[in-house]
Each structure stands twice: as C-alpha cells, then as structure tokens.
Amino acid sequence: MSQTTNYRELSLNGMWKNNPAIVQLLGLCPLLAVTGSVVNAMGLASATMLVLICSNASVSLVRNIVSDAVRLPVFVMIIAAAVSCIELLMQAFTYELYQILGIFLPLITTNCVILGRADAFASKNALAPAMYDGFIMGAGFGVILVLLGALREIIGTGALFANMDLLFGPAAASWKIVLIDGYQSFLLAILPPGAFIFTGLLIAGKNLIDAGIKRRQDALKEKPVKGSKRVRVTGHIS
Amino acid sequence: MALMRITSPHAHGPMSTTRVMQNVLLALIPGVIVLTHFFGFGTLVNIIWGCALAVAFETLALLLRGRPPLFYLKDLSAIVTATLLCIALPPYSPWWLIAVGIASAILIAKHFYGGLGYNPFNPAMVGYVVLLISFPLQMTAWSPPRGAGEVPGLIEALQALFVPASFDGITMATPLDILRQNNSLLIKDLWQQTPQFGRWGGMGWEWANIAFLAGGVWLLYQRIFTWHAPVAMLVSLGLMASLFYDGGSSASGGSPLFHWLSGATMLGAFFIVTDPVTSAVSLRGRLIYGALIGVLVYLIRVWGNYPDAVAFAVLIMNFAAPFIDYYTQPTSYGHSSEEGK
Numbered sequence: 001m002s003q004t005t006n007y008r009e010l011s012l013n014g015m016w017k018n019n020p021a022i023v024q025l026l027g028l029c030p031l032l033a034v035t036g037s038v039v040n041a042m043g044l045a046s047a048t049m050l051v052l053i054c055s056n057a058s059v060s061l062v063r064n065i066v067s068d069a070v071r072l073p074v075f076v077m078i079i080a081a082a083v084s085c086i087e088l089l090m091q092a093f094t095y096e097l098y099q100i101l102g103i104f105l106p107l108i109t110t111n112c113v114i115l116g117r118a119d120a121f122a123s124k125n126a127l128a129p130a131m132y133d134g135f136i137m138g139a140g141f142g143v144i145l146v147l148l149g150a151l152r153e154i155i156g157t158g159a160l161f162a163n164m165d166l167l168f169g170p171a172a173a174s175w176k177i178v179l180i181d182g183y184q185s186f187l188l189a190i191l192p193p194g195a196f197i198f199t200g201l202l203i204a205g206k207n208l209i210d211a212g213i214k215r216r217q218d219a220l221k222e223k224p225v226k227g228s229k230r231v232r233v234t235g236h237i238s
Numbered sequence: 239m240a241l242m243r244i245t246s247p248h249a250h251g252p253m254s255t256t257r258v259m260q261n262v263l264l265a266l267i268p269g270v271i272v273l274t275h276f277f278g279f280g281t282l283v284n285i286i287w288g289c290a291l292a293v294a295f296e297t298l299a300l301l302l303r304g305r306p307p308l309f310y311l312k313d314l315s316a317i318v319t320a321t322l323l324c325i326a327l328p329p330y331s332p333w334w335l336i337a338v339g340i341a342s343a344i345l346i347a348k349h350f351y352g353g354l355g356y357n358p359f360n361p362a363m364v365g366y367v368v369l370l371i372s373f374p375l376q377m378t379a380w381s382p383p384r385g386a387g388e389v390p391g392l393i394e395a396l397q398a399l400f401v402p403a404s405f406d407g408i409t410m411a412t413p414l415d416i417l418r419q420n421n422s423l424l425i426k427d428l429w430q431q432t433p434q435f436g437r438w439g440g441m442g443w444e445w446a447n448i449a450f451l452a453g454g455v456w457l458l459y460q461r462i463f464t465w466h467a468p469v470a471m472l473v474s475l476g477l478m479a480s481l482f483y484d485g486g487s488s489a490s491g492g493s494p495l496f497h498w499l500s501g502a503t504m505l506g507a508f509f510i511v512t513d514p515v516t517s518a519v520s521l522r523g524r525l526i527y528g529a530l531i532g533v534l535v536y537l538i539r540v541w542g543n544y545p546d547a548v549a550f551a552v553l554i555m556n557f558a559a560p561f562i563d564y565y566t567q568p569t570s571y572g573h574s575s576e577e578g579k
Binding site: 184186189191197200 | 334338350368372376
C-alpha cells in the first residue's frame with residue numbers, strides 16, 4: 001500500500017465509480033425494503049453510514065493483531081457491536097422511526113457493504129483512510145437510498161418529505177410538500193416491485209451518463225490523419 | 239439501408255406477424271360486441287383510447303431505441319396488447335388509468351426487455367397487474383350489466399373517460415366477488431337472490447365468455463396456435479372446480495361451468511395463454527403450462543384476495559415457462575431419447 005492515500009480517488013469511488021448501491025449492488029435488502037419514503041431512507045442511510053465509519057475504524061485498528069484465519073468472525077462481531085449501539089441510540093432518540101425500520105436495523109449487520117469494506121479496504125489501510133472510506137461509501141449508499149426514497153414517495157403519494165419529524169424533531173413536521181393536489185396514490189411505487197423498477201431506472205440512468213462521458217472523451221482524443229501510416233501495419237489509413 | 243434485427247426463426251411461413259395479429263384482432267370482435275351490448279360503450283371507448291396511446295408509446299419507445307417506428311408498428315402487436323388490456327379493464331375507466339396501464343405494458347413489459355419476442359412476461363397482463371395492485375378501487379368498479387342496472391350511453395362513456403370527476407357511474411360487485419364473499423347462502427339461493435347471476439355464470443359475462451370462446455375456436459381453426467395450452471387450462475380449471483364444488487353449499491367455490499363462463503376465463507385461455515412469446519414452446523410443455531395456469535386461476539379466485547386471477551396465474555407461469563421448456567425438450571429427429579443422459 002502506498003503511504004499517501006489519494007482521497008480524491010476514494011471519494012470518486014464511493015460516490016460514483018464503485019457506488020455500493022448501484023454499481024456493486026450490495027445491501028439491496030434495505031435498499032429495496034425501506035425506501036418507501038424519504039424519512040425512512042434517511043434514517044437507514046445515516047444508521048448505515050455510522051456503522052460503516054465505526055466498523056471501518058475498529059477493523060483498521062485491530063488489523064495487525066487479528067490473524068487471517070479468524071478475521072471474518074472478528075469483523076462480523078465488531079460490526080454487530082456497532083449496529084447494536086446504533087440501534088439503542090435510535091431507540092432512545094427516534095423511537096417511532098426505530099419502530100418503522102424494525103428488523104432492518106439489526107439487519108445492517110448482514111449488509112454486505114459493511115463487511116465488504118471491512119475486508120477489502122479497512123483491513124489493509126491505516127485509521128484515517130479507513131474512516132474516510134467508511135464515510136464516503138456510506139454517503140454513496142445513502143445518496144442512492146434517499147434518491148430512491150424521494151422518487152418513490154413522489155410517484156407513490158404525490159408528496160415529498162412527509163413525517164420528517166420522526167427524524168428531525170417536531171419542528172420538521174411542516175416540511176411536507178404536497179406536489180400534486182388530489183393525487184391518486186400509485187401503490188406500486190411504494191410496494192416492493194416499485195423499488196426494483198426504480199433501482200433499475202437509476203442504474204440505467206448512471207450507465208447513460210457514463211456512456212455520455214465516455215463518448216465526449218473519445219471525441220476529444222486525437223483522430224488519425226488520413227494517409228498517415230499505421231503502427232506495425234502495412235497500408236494507409238483511408 | 240437499415241439492417242433490421244428480427245428474431246428467429248428466420249424461415250418464412252405464409253403467416254407473418256402482421257397476419258397473425260390481424261386474425262387475433264378479428265377473433266376478438268364478437269367478444270367486444272357482446273361486452274358492448276351488456277356493459278355499454280365503455281369497453282369500446284377504452285379500446286380506442288388505449289390503442290391510440292399504445293401507438294404513441296410504441297413510437298416513442300422505438301424512436302428512443304433508434305428503430306424505424308413504422309416497420310415495427312405495422313406488426314400490430316402494440317394494438318393487440320392494448321386491445322387485450324382494455325377489454326380486461328372495467329368499462330368507464332378514467333383516461334389516466336388506461337394511460338398508466340398501457341405505459342407499463344408497452345414501455346416496461348415490452349421495450350425495457352428488448353421489444354416483441356424478447357419479453358418474458360405478457361405485456362397486457364403486466365399492465366393489468368400494475369393497475370390492479372396500484373388502484374384497487376378503480377379496478378374493481380365494474381358497471382352493472384344490462385338487465386341488472388342502467389347502461390350509460392356513448393356521451394356518458396366519453397365523459398367517464400375524459401372528465402372522470404363529473405361521471406356518476408353505478409358499480410356493482412362482479413359475480414366472482416359475490417361468490418367469494420358469500421359464506422351464508424347456498425349456491426342455489428345465492429343465484430336466486432342476486433341479480434348479477436345469469437343462467438350458468440355471471441349475467442352478461444357468460445355470453446362474453448362464449449363469444450371469446452367462439453373467437454378462440456376460429457383462431458384454432460386458422461392454426462394460429464395449437465390446442466394444447468387452452469384445452470389444458472380449461473380442463474384443469476374444470477377439474478379443480480368439480481373437486482371443490484361440494485354440491486353447492488355456502489362454502490362452495492362454484493360449479494365448473496360457472497368458472498368456465500366467468501371473469502376472463504375464455505379471454506385468458508385463447509388470447510393470453512396462447513401468446514407465442516411468453517408461453518412454453520414444446521407441445522408437452524404447453525400442456526403443463528396451461529394446466530398449471532388453470533389450477534392457479536382456481537386457487538387465486540377462490541382463496542385469493544383479488545377480483546380475478548387470470549393475470550396473476552399467467553404471470554406466475556410466464557416465470558416458469560423457460561423451466562418447463564428445459565425439462566420437456568423434445569428429442570430431435572435422428573436421436574434417441576436415451577442419448578446424452
């Protein structure tokens with residue numbers, strides 16, 4: 001491992017090129033299950049991000065004293081401990097949200113993003129980069145979660161930011177924006193099939209943007225001049 | 239010159255896709271006439287609006303995918319999808335309901351997967367199921383048949399389509415609903431007390447089913463499809479119904495004749511189950527495919543929560559069709575069945 005960590009590269013990886021939700025397709029279970037509204041998605045996204053930072057930090061600290069043979073059980077126990085802490089915190093401060101998220105909070109333990117980052121990154125890097133990686137991977141996952149929650153909430157109910165008081169206290173109760181009055185709720189978007197369809201659309205959108213970037217880069221490359229010789233090939237470019 | 243990618247088989251028979259689809263549309267006419275007679279112009283208005291939308295969405299999808307729209311529109315498959323979906327929808331549906339259904343059918347179920355021939359699920363049934371689970375209220379609002387209530391006229395049908403808020407329609411539970419919710423009356427008494435029941439099945443429904451059966455038999459005669467899947471479906475549905483008929487107690491699921499002539503049975507058996515793209519391919523496979531659809535239709539109708547079951551049964555079996563094909567591969571000519579095991 002090189003001593004100087006490229007934070008720019010890490011950020012780009014977490015948010016876009018290697019986004020855990022729409023490129024690696026990890027942690028689909030919470031992604032599909034709780035993104036019915038923005039508030040649920042935000043709750044789970046922040047919980048996941050905190051767990052990722054804690055677990056990456058702990059794994060990075062113990063990486064030199066844990067042998068390879070037992071590393072996975074050790075990582076899982078570290079993650080489970082972090083998840084339990086977060087769960088207790090949410091139970092104390094955001095009890096209603098804790099009830100809505102239900103089983104998906106303890107299930108963060110089995111979220112592949114967290115074990116994946118612990119094993120692939122934190123166990124090979126120093127504390128600071130490992131924590132930053134946890135943060136940026138959590139952010140990449142969270143952004144997709146919230147985006148999906150917003151899309152499904154708008155199309156499903158015609159409103160946005162409903163029940164935000166569950167997460168941000170009573171002052172946020174008035175944040176709800178009704179975009180379309182008298183909207184017939186479109187149940188499919190809120191039900192599980194909607195999660196699959198919208199995740200697919202997000203992945204397609206990302207691929208479309210990537211293809212556009214690649215086309216622009218290809219256009220910038222120098223074009224061979226007509227009549228010039230090919231390298232190691234006989235004949236002329238026509 | 240545009241190089242068109244057309245799915246296999248590439249050998250040309252006298253029946254082009256366009257001709258097949260034309261025949262299917264012709265075979266639907268008697269059923270649509272009967273539905274119009276019993277339920278008014280609602281179905282017809284649905285179909286016209288649905289077909290216009292289908293052509294628009296198909297053109298949009300083809301343009302986005304960089305294909306020549308006219309070439310693919312000419313195969314009429316979008317029109318057939320829209321017609322089948324609109325026949326299944328309740329008459330006097332609002333315009334947006336049909337738009338959402340057609341968009342799901344054409345854009346999601348058909349073009350997301352690569353267009354006609356690549357779709358694993360029947361587009362019309364996908365559209366129907368999307369609507370059924372999203373808008374249960376609108377999707378169960380069937381108007382009463384002629385004889386059991388007033389039938390709205392053409393102007394009212396247009397009003398229901400475009401200004402749904404101002405349309406004051408009357409709706410009634412369908413016979414399948416009444417039968418499922420009945421737990422106190424004997425079948426015989428239920429028949430006498432409820433005006434929606436006809437001679438064998440639901441009033442109006444029985445004649446619509448007979449008309450679709452006639453259209454289906456004509457298609458069979460034209461060799462658009464083989465008899466295997468529809469016959470297997472009807473036989474297994476009949477068997478299930480006779481098994482659980484129990485002589486007509488209050489817990490009875492209804493007679494075989496009632497199930498054959500109610501809801502979307504005949505439309506499903508001859509126009510949906512026989513879809514060449516999404517059904518099993520081998521003849522033995524089609525028998526299994528059709529029979530399991532019949533069983534599922536009965537199970538979902540009698541013990542499920544939805545008004546009709548054909549769409550769900552067909553979609554579940556669409557999933558299973560490749561699996562069925564894998565295990566029912568016919569041995570090719572010149573090879574013994576033992577070879578390769």
